Amino acid sequence: MSYGPRAVRTALLSGLLIALFSGAAPSFAQTPAPGAAEAAPDSPGDAADPTPSDAADEGEPAGDEQTSADPAPAVADDIGDAGDATASASTGDIDDADAPGAGAVGQPASPEAAAAAAVSAEGEEAAGNEGDVDDEAPEFWSAFAFGSYGRVVAASDLMGGTGRDADIVAFDPRIDEGTYLELELRREDQWAFMQSKIVATLAIGGPLFHFDGDFDEVLAIRNLYLELIDVAAPGVSIWAGSRMWRGDDMYLLDTWPLDNLNAVGGGLDYTHDLFQLRSAVALARPNDPFQTQIIDVPPEDGSFTPTDVFILDRPRLVLALKGTYFPFGTGEDHGAKLVLYTEYHSISDGNRQTDDGTVEALPSDDGYVIGAQLGGWLVDDHAFINIFARYARGLGAYDPLGVPFSTGAVISTAAAEETLIALSANYEYDFMGVQVAAYYRRFRDADPSLLERNLLGEGAIDIRPHVWFLDWLGLAVDLSYQALEETGLDVTTDEPVGGEVWKLGILPFISPGGRGTYTRPHLRLIYSATFRDEGARRLYHSADPRASREVEHFIGIGAEWWIDTSSYLGPQLR
Amino acid sequence: MDRYQLIFGAAAALTLSACVHSELDDVRDVEIATHVTDWRDEVIYQLIVDRFADGDPGNNHRVDYTGSLARYQGGDWQGVIDKLPYLEELGVTTIWISPIVLNVDADAGIDGYHGYWQIDLERLNPHFGDLATLRRMINACHDKDIKVVLDIVTNHMGQAFYYDINLNGQPDQNVSGGYPVEHGNPSSGVLRSPVQHVTEYDPDYDGRGIQAFTSLGEAGPAPIRFFDMPDIFRNDPMPAIFQNDWAYNLRGRVVDWNNREQVVYGDFPGGLKDIRTEDPRVRDELVRVFSDWVLRLDLDGFRIDTLKHVEYGFWEDFAPRVRERVAAAGKDNFLLFGEAFDGDDALVGSYTMPGRIDSVFYFPQKFRVFDDVFRREGPTTKVEELFNLRPTNYGTIPQAGGIGVPPTAALVNFIDNHDVSRFLFGAPDDLGPLHAALGYLLTEDGIPCIYYGTEQAFAGGNDPSNREPLWWSGYATDGETFRWVARLTRIRREYEALRRGDFIIRWTTDRVGDEQDAGIVAFERTMPSGAYALIAINTQGRHPSETSASSLGGGSMGVGAPAGSTLVDVLTGERVTVTGAGQLNLLVQPHQTRILVPEADFIDGL
Structure with a gap:
């Protein structure tokens, strides 16, 4: 048995990741470099700072010292594209389960960036309704804030068509994505005994009205919760509601490799100088036949109103626990962290009515996730690295908003498993910067009749160097490789199903906030050329034009921003 | 990162990556082999993939769950894998699976679940799985010594x-x-x-x-x-x-089935476009594409659809070229049998003449014997009359490069199939005639073929009512008919004479009333080696009959077994002795099948 170049390249990709995981991270930890603190992934930053988060920075242009972090913008990919076909259990079918970035103007959006921003914001003038915020902050104050993550793209494929996402893996390079927007409204108050924060985030998926003429956008509520901060003791916070509950992301690959819960529930956090503990309990009941079945029945009392009866109603319960240790504390200009993470998923048994009128019993189900993250940052070098490892089994291998792929008859997820290793890093020096992200993922579906099938391996690596010609003008080049392999045989080649995609993109941009790989907003031109091998083309339906295109172009103009959203404002809030 | 870390990482990564593809190791390389020694040893089980078993809900696109049998029901190749133990218990040694290639998915509210609306002969129907699963199914069959025959169509394409x-x-x-x-x-x-x-x-x-x-x-x-x-x-x-357009005959739908020109050159009803099989370019492609499937899947034979709608010249070209191609890859005894849906024995047999195919689906027997005799209790002389036509109407020498058995001895016998109503249609609870027919099917000469669901006493009417999902039965193996078939296949497997013996009719009768021998058909299976079996079946269910007409002034049945020898009924254990005059008067209960073998060959407990 021989394996083709694709397998070798995929192996090398995963090898790189494993090697880094096995070696690079400890090395990093052992040789902490002194420096600034702004690029701290998941750094607690101003955890104890009573300042109403980064509202203080709203409207403040950021210098490049505020930019080197790993923000977390979201994506709302086209539903039904090749990437969806291979979408992971982690992402399920709901693309907008991805999340937005955040940050004030010129302020980093991700946890890392937020932390960096928090550090850099110390002493700066705070914005908001209450004016200055400093060590002598008033006992009572209120603030109302507006935040947003957004990207808008207009692109052509240079063949008379619309530029489209051209990826084959679940977590694909963030260069040819479509339009997506989040609007956040936030009310914050300092009370006598604690702070409170009410967050509401409205998400809008493209295409927009001005593109398709449909006066009907795709909407979702992504955040709707109340958080109480410094409850009973400093560093203790509690929240309840609907929330994107996340850690560090990989901006370039648009995913959150370790913790990425989208659910309704609540949580209790405690933040200390050297560690942070977070916990959450959440419920999710997607409207699918695995968890929900509602039937209309005639009323029994003679009234005319039909009655909805829940035949199947079994929300998934998710318990999550995350511990982060900061060996050098959280206030330094350099730092490191070790994260341990786990989830437990549980779903009760139930019955559903089949189309032939019989009742099918669904057994209870459960699963778990375990994972770890090692990270470090050097503020002066605007550098950070995060290495992730995650293993999920059973129900835990499926996103709370996702369901087992074969819901027609799959009634147990016991056989499902997912292994993921990932890397995200950033480094900046003077007028240059580079972002890197990579992952390898192995996923086995749960279908009990297919224990030897529906196994896939996939991975991607994306490198994006930047150069700034002026403080506000720069150019990024994005080079990526992605590969997918499945345990299916292609009928025309007798080779395993799968493919490879190379992608080269050029992004000249204007950054009013200044230099920094994570500084936003950006107004950019985008050109991307995607090179598919034969296997990648075969992943598309034969009727899809992409099935016959070796090269796919994507040229257009777009904008991306993250402004003062609360998802990544500081570890105490995550 | 030091070199050890790099080495460790690379090794671990190769392991991770390889383990994805390693799960394909069993289906990456196809080893072509001959799996059949003598096709008469086989018991064929015809199954419609969409109806046999649903093993992979992941491919249930557009599946109907309301029992509308003109729509996809969800069966697939994984289902076949899952249910191989069921087939083994039934005694099946060959499965004939419905077409695998991509079909027009739906037309006028009817689905192409059956496989006869082909649109792409080089791709697989995704409703049934992928190439890996299909290979895995065939490998699993071969591991259990079950052969696989593929249904193919050369006459027409779907409504393209x-x-x-x-x-x-x-x-x-x-x-x-x-x-x-x-x-x-x-x-x-x-x-x-x-x-x-x-x-x-x-x-x-x-x-x-x-x-x-x-x-x-x-x-x-x-x-x-x-x-x-x-x-x-x-x-x-x-x-x-x-x-x-030149690849088609473009003459429209057959409306006069007695008009040979129309039958050959007309479209098959339903808008199925007749392929211009006379064109050598078309022939080349059909030979190539179907031979390729044999070589890519290690198939053991073809069941060929709509034989009579294709000119003889095609078969004289197609059959030897396919045999030659698969033989070159190491596949001998590749079976080519076809369907000429017609009661005209000479027409059906004509496709087995030298240079054509190995065998045909024995439709004349279905109509004249299983329907007229076993179902309607007609005179058993019809069995003999039809049998006597064989040397005239069917090829008497093995096809060159074929299965090594003359068509006269390798006809594919069947009681019913997917194109006719089931044997039990109209009388679903009357199992006696069916069991008698099964007794004949599994003891007569030729290759028996059992339509899926027969063992579960399905009783559907015409298409698609006769294509019930087998899972409706729960795959029960304790039913009366299942156990009867399983027993007959065990007996057939143990007694070579029942598989390969010459067929000698010893008793038939045109009497169908209260007469002494009404409904009796008796025959021997003999081999030069001395292997011997005597079968007597009472095809009527009203009274016991005998292999004798003594009450009518006649004698008892003469047999080939030595005078004075003892025969044992392998079904009941009863012993009988051939008279000094070489005769035997057997009492056969209504719809009973008796299978007698020499005492020395008797195997108890079958």
Whole structure:
């Protein structure tokens, strides 16, 4: 048995990741470099700072010292594209389960960036309704804030068509994505005994009205919760509601490799100088036949109103626990962290009515996730690295908003498993910067009749160097490789199903906030050329034009921003 | 990162990556081998993949869950894998699976679940799984010594195009056009309006080719226009040769089944477009594409659909070329048997003449024996009459490069199939005739073929009612009919004479009333080695009968077993002795099957 170049390249990709995981991270930890603190992934930053988060920075242009972090913008990919076909259990079918970035103007959006921003914001003038915020902050104050993550793209494929996402893996390079927007409204108050924060985030998926003429956008509520901060003791916070509950992301690959819960529930956090503990309990009941079945029945009392009866109603319960240790504390200009993470998923048994009128019993189900993250940052070098490892089994291998792929008859997820290793890093020096992200993922579906099938391996690596010609003008080049392999045989080649995609993109941009790989907003031109091998083309339906295109172009103009959203404002809030 | 870390990482990564593909190791390389020694040893089980077992809900696209049998029901190749133990318990040694290639998914509210609406001969029907699963299924079958015969169609493609009779560039259900088919020309003097309303999807036969028609009359050959409906796979017939109009005969639907020209050159009803198999380029592609499947899957035989709709010359070209190609890859004894849905014994047998195919689906026997004799309790002399026609109507020498058995001895016998109502249709609880018929099917000469669901006493009417999902039965193995079939296959497996022995009829009768021997058919299976079996079946269910007509002034049945020898009924253990005159008077209960073997060969407990 021989394996083709694709397998070798995929192996090398995963090898790189494993090697880094096995070696690079400890090395990093052992040789902490002194420096600034702004690029701290998941750094607690101003955890104890009573300042109403980064509202203080709203409207403040950021210098490049505020930019080197790993923000977390979201994506709302086209539903039904090749990437969806291979979408992971982690992402399920709901693309907008991805999340937005955040940050004030010129302020980093991700946890890392937020932390960096928090550090850099110390002493700066705070914005908001209450004016200055400093060590002598008033006992009572209120603030109302507006935040947003957004990207808008207009692109052509240079063949008379619309530029489209051209990826084959679940977590694909963030260069040819479509339009997506989040609007956040936030009310914050300092009370006598604690702070409170009410967050509401409205998400809008493209295409927009001005593109398709449909006066009907795709909407979702992504955040709707109340958080109480410094409850009973400093560093203790509690929240309840609907929330994107996340850690560090990989901006370039648009995913959150370790913790990425989208659910309704609540949580209790405690933040200390050297560690942070977070916990959450959440419920999710997607409207699918695995968890929900509602039937209309005639009323029994003679009234005319039909009655909805829940035949199947079994929300998934998710318990999550995350511990982060900061060996050098959280206030330094350099730092490191070790994260341990786990989830437990549980779903009760139930019955559903089949189309032939019989009742099918669904057994209870459960699963778990375990994972770890090692990270470090050097503020002066605007550098950070995060290495992730995650293993999920059973129900835990499926996103709370996702369901087992074969819901027609799959009634147990016991056989499902997912292994993921990932890397995200950033480094900046003077007028240059580079972002890197990579992952390898192995996923086995749960279908009990297919224990030897529906196994896939996939991975991607994306490198994006930047150069700034002026403080506000720069150019990024994005080079990526992605590969997918499945345990299916292609009928025309007798080779395993799968493919490879190379992608080269050029992004000249204007950054009013200044230099920094994570500084936003950006107004950019985008050109991307995607090179598919034969296997990648075969992943598309034969009727899809992409099935016959070796090269796919994507040229257009777009904008991306993250402004003062609360998802990544500081570890105490995550 | 030091070199050890790099080495460790690379090694671990290769392991991770390789373990994805390593799960394909069992299906990456196909080893072609001959799995059959003598096809008469086989018991074929015909199954419609969509109806046999649903092992992979992941491919249940557009599946109907309401029991509407004209729609996809969800069965797949994984289901076959899952249910191989069931087939083993039944005693099946070969499965004949419905077509595997991509079909037009739906047409007029009917689905292509059966596989006879092919649109791409090189791709698989995704409703049934992928190539890996299909190979895994075949490998699993071979591991259990179960052979796999694939159903193929060379006569037609699915409804890939329409005839644009009114030249408006769109398919119309009801347009003016056509002429009385028996004349095909208005100058023939037939007193009928030359204007008929026809459908452009499936117009009636016209020997000149379907003609365009305007308000002023005919306008020359109607152009064809291929559909472009990828959502239901109704586009781009493949291989690409089938995207040319010259690859089709373009004469419209067969309406006169006694007209040989129409039968050969006409479209099959339902708009299935007749392939111009006379064209050598077309023949080359059909040989290539179907031989390729053998070599890619290690198939053991073809069941060929609609034999009589293709000219003899095609079979004389196709059959030897396929045999030659697969033999070159190491596959001998590759079975080619076909379906000529006709009661005309000479016509059916004609496809087995030298240079053609190895065997045919024995439709004349289905009509004259299983229906007339076993189902309707007609005279058993029909068995003998039909048998006596065999040397005349069927090939008597093995095909060159074929299965090594003359067609006369290798006919594929069946009680019912997917194109006719089931044997029990109309009398679902009357198992006696069915069991008697099964007794004959599994002891007569030739190759028995059992239609799936027979063992579960399914009783569906005509298509699609006769294509019930087998899971409706719960795959029960304790039913009376299942156990009867399983027992008969065990007995057939143990006694070589029942598989390979010559067929000698010892008793038939035209008496169907209260007579002593009414309903009796008795025959021997003998081999030069001395292997011997005597079978007697009472095909009627009203009274016991005997292999004797002594009450009518006749004698008892003469047998080939030595005078004075003892025979044992392998089903009951009863012993009988051949008289000194070499006769045997057997009492056979209503619908009973008796299988007697020499005492020395008796195996107890079967």
